[in-house]
Amino acid sequence: MNRSPFHPSTFGSLFAAVCLSLAGCKPADTGGTSKDAGSGTGSGANPGKIRVGEYASLTGSEAAFGQSSHKGTQLAFEEINKSGGVLGRQIEHLVEDTQSKQGESATISKKFISRDKIVALLGEVASGRSLEAAPTCQAAGIPMISPSSTNPKVTEMGDYIFRVCFTDPFQGRLLSEFARKTLKAQRVAILSDTASAYSVGLAKFFKDPFMAGGGQIVLEQKYSSKDKDFKAQLTAIKAVNPDAICVPGYYTEAGLIVAQARQLGILVPIFGGDGWEAPQLIEIAGGKALENTYYSTHYSSENSDPLVQAFVAAFKARFNGETPDAMAALGYDSAKVLIDAIKRAGSTEGPKLRDAIAATKDFPCITGRTTLDASRNASKAAVILTVKDNKFKYVETVSP
C-alpha cells in the first residue's frame, strides 16, 4: 500500500476541501446578491425590491402538488407586480426546488435567509419539509407561511410559522361528521398509508371524533405509498361489510384503491381528504368507479364567487388553460396573505411582519374567508366534492 504519502494528504485534502468550498461560495456572496439584499431588508424607506423566498417540491414524488402550489404563488406575485407592487416596491420572487427530498429544506431556508436576505418564506406543500425549514425561520425571525401543510405540528414550531389552510384535526372532524350525518354510516373501515405522515395523522383525527360520536371502526388496514395492489386489504374489508370506507391518502393510491374496490364488488361510499385533489384521480380510477366517493378539500373551482371565478380565469390564461386545483389556490392565497400583511405592517421587518400576518382577519382568500387564530392556523370552511359524469361536483360546504 502507498503508506506514507497516503494519509497525510487525505487530511490535507480534507482541509483543502473546506477551504475550497469556503472560497467557492464566498465570492458569490459578496458579489451580486448582498448589495440589493441590504436594501431588501430596509425598513421600507428604500425603494429596492422586496425579496420573498418560496421552497417547493418541483420535482420528485410530490411534484404534482408542489408544481400546482408554485404556479398559484407565481401568479399572485406577477399580479401584484403588474399593479405596481406593494409599498411602492416590486416583489422579487425567489424559488428553490426541494426535489421532494429530506435535508434540502433546511439548507434552502438557510440559503434564502443568510444569502438572499428574504423578508418572508412561503412553503412547503408537505408537512415534513415545512417542519424542517420552520426552526431556521423561527431562529432568524423570518415569517414563514405554509400554503398547504395540514399537520398540526407545523405551526407549533414557533410564533413565526403560519399556514393558510385548515389542519388535519379540523379535516378529520368534518369527515367524521360527514360520514355520520350525510352518509349515515355507523360502521366504517379505514385504509391508510403508514409511509405518509399526512395519511396516518388524518386517519387518527378522523377516528377519534367518529368513535366519540358513537360510530364504530370495524377494520383498520394499511398500505405504503407507491403500492399498487390493494386487493388483499380490500378483500379483508369487504369481508367485514362496512357502511363506508375512509381512505385518507394521496390521489395516486386513492385512485387505484377506488378502482380495485369497485372491481371487487365493493359499492359502499369511499371518502378521503384533500390528498385526493388532482385531475389525475379521475383518469386513474375512471369516472364510473368514482361515483359515490367523496373528499374534503379547500375549494372548488366551480364556486360562483366572483373572486374565485376571476382567479380561475386568470390562472387559465396564464397556464395554458389549466384549471387550478386546491394546491394552486392555496399557493395563491399564501402569497396574497403575505402581501396584505406587508401592506398593513408598512414594513418588511420580521417582528412587524409577523404581527401583521398574525392579525389577518376575514381576509378574502380564494379558499374562503381566512382568519388566523392564536395558534397561527387558518380557520376557514372546507368543501366536500364528489365525482359525477367524469367531473368533480360540489356537494357541500362545512364551516368550522
Place this chain on the structure above:
Amino acid sequence: MIEFLQQLINGISLGAIYALIALGYTMVYGVLRFINFAHSDVFMLGAFVGYYAVKKLGVPVGGLAGGLLVLCLAMSICAIVGILIERLAYRPLRSRPTLSVLITAIGVSLLLQNLGQSVFGANPKAFPRLFPETNLHLGQLSITSNQLLVIAVSLVLLAGLHFIVHRTKTGTAMRALSFNATASSLVGINNDRIISFTFGLGSALAGAGGILYAMNYPSIDPLMGTMPGLKAFVAAVLGGVGSLPGAALGGLLIGLIETFVAGTGWSTYRDAVAFAILILILLLRPAGLLGKSRSDKV
C-alpha cells in the same frame, strides 16, 4: 372461505406479474451470471411506450387489435433497448469482476429512471385502457378480464420460452453458454449473438410485463419498476435463479404470500416479508426451490 378464495385469486394474479418479470431476470442470470438491475426499468419503459403509443401516436384502443399492436410495439422497443444496453454497457465489461458489472447495471438503472423523470415527468400518469374490460363475478368472487389476461399471457410466454430454450437451436446454444461460456465458443457458438438474443428476449418480456402491469394498475411513473422489480428478483431467487419453471413458481409464491400477509393486517410489513424470504432462502437453500446447486469455480 369466500374471503380465502378471493385472496387466492388476488394472490395468483399478482404472482403472475411477478413471474413474468422474474422470467427475464432468470434468463439473463442463466447466461451471464449477473443480476440485470436495469431490467425493472426496461419494464417501466414498456409501460411508457404503451402510454405514448396511445396518447401521442394515437393508436386506437378499446378493441383487441389496437391493444395487441401496443403490446407488440412495447415488446419490440424494449427488446431493442435491452440489446443496446447489453452492447454498450455490459459487453465491454464481460471479462471484468462481477462488481464492476453490478455497478454498471445500477448506473444503467439510475440513468433510465432519471431520464424517465426528466422526459416523462415525475408525476404519475393514468394509463389508457387498452382492451375492453369487464368484471366477472362468480357468486361472491370477482376477477377482472385484465387479471385473467395477465395469467393467460404469463402461461403462454412461459410455454413459449420453454419451447425456445429446450426445442430450438438457439435455445440449445443458450444452455451451452450457461454451462460453460469458453467451451460453448469452442464448439462454434457465437456467444455475443446468443447473449444479445437473450437480452432482447428478456427485455421484450419486461416490456410485455410493463404493459400488463399498467393495465392492472393504471397509474404509471418513472419509478414504478423498482418495487415489482425487486419482488420479481426475490421470486427468481426463490424459484432458483436460472430456472424458468422456478421463476414462475417463485413469482406465484411471492404473490400469494404477499397477499395473505397484507390481507391479515400485516400489510405494512409486506415489502419486508419479501426481503425476509430472500434472506432465508439464500441462507437455507441458495440454489432456490427448483434450481441446481453449483459450487464456485476457482
Place this chain on the structure above:
Amino acid sequence: MLPRSQIVLLISLITAGIISASSSRIDDYILDVILGIGINIILAVSLNLINGFTGQFSLGHAGFMAVGAYAAGTLTTGPGKVWFDASGASPALLFPFVLFAGGLTAAVVGLAVGAPSLRLKGDYLAIVTLGFGEIIKVILQNIEWLGGSRGMVGIPSYTSFFWCFGAAAVTIYAAWALVNSTLGRGFLAVADDEIAAEAMGLNTTRYKIIAFVTGAFFAGIAGGLYAHLKGYISPAGFDFNKSIEIVVMVILGGMGRHVGVVIAVVLLTVLSEKLRDFGDKRMIVYSALLILLMLTRPQGLFTWKPARKAITG
C-alpha cells in the same frame, strides 16, 4: 514521539477546533453546506471500508445512518431527553457521547444484519443490504414514539464544525489505521480473491463482518451529526436513493481509495449546491458518469494510480 499519522490527526482536530471557534462568522448557509460535506465524508469513507477495501457491495448504508440518527435523536429529543437533561452536564459536553451511542446502536444493527447476510456474495449481498435498508425504514415508520412516518421534530442543533470535522478526521484515521493493520490485510485478501483467501485459512466472513460493522458504526455517527444539523429526521429521508448517493461518491472517488473519495465528496456536494437549478438533471449526469467510469476509468475519477487488481480485474 507520536507516530506521524497521529500527529496529523491531532493537528486536524486542533484546526477543526480553531475554525469551529470562529464558525459564527461563517454565514448559516455556507456552514450548513460545509457541515454537509463533513457528514458525507464520514459516510463515504465508512462505506469505502465495505465496498472499496473489502470488495463487498452494500446498498443499505442509509439504513445505518437512520439508526444512528434516530438513536442519537432519541437521547437529545425523544424519551432519552429526561436523562439527558437530568445529567446536568452541558449539552456540548454530552454530545460526543450521544454520537457514540448512535454509532454503537448502528454497529449492533450492523452486526445483526451482517452476520447472516455477509455469507452471501456480490449481487446477492447488494440486494439483501438494499432490503435491510428498506426494512429499517418500514420499522421506523411503525414506531409511534419515534414519530412514525411524521418523523422526529425539534432536534437541537448541536452539530458544530468541531464535532463534524473532528468526527470526519477520526473516521479517516480509523479507516486508514484499520486498512493498514493485520485486519486490513485480511480485508484486502477478501477483496482480491475470496476463494483464495479462504483456501489460505482466512475466516473471510469474519473480516467481512468486521468491515461491515465498523462501516455501520461510522454511518451511525454521521446519522447523529445529520440529525443535530438539520433538526428534523423522518424515515423516508433515509431511503434507497440516499444509499445510492453515498455509493456514487465512493465510486466516483475510487473504491479502496481515501484521497479520491474525499475529493469526490467535496466536489459533488459543492457542485450539487451550485447546480441547484438543474435539480433532476444532476442525477442523470451522475448515473451516466457511473457507467462511463466503469467502462473507462474503474479506479475512480480522482485517483490517478491504477486501481487494485480486484476492481480492474
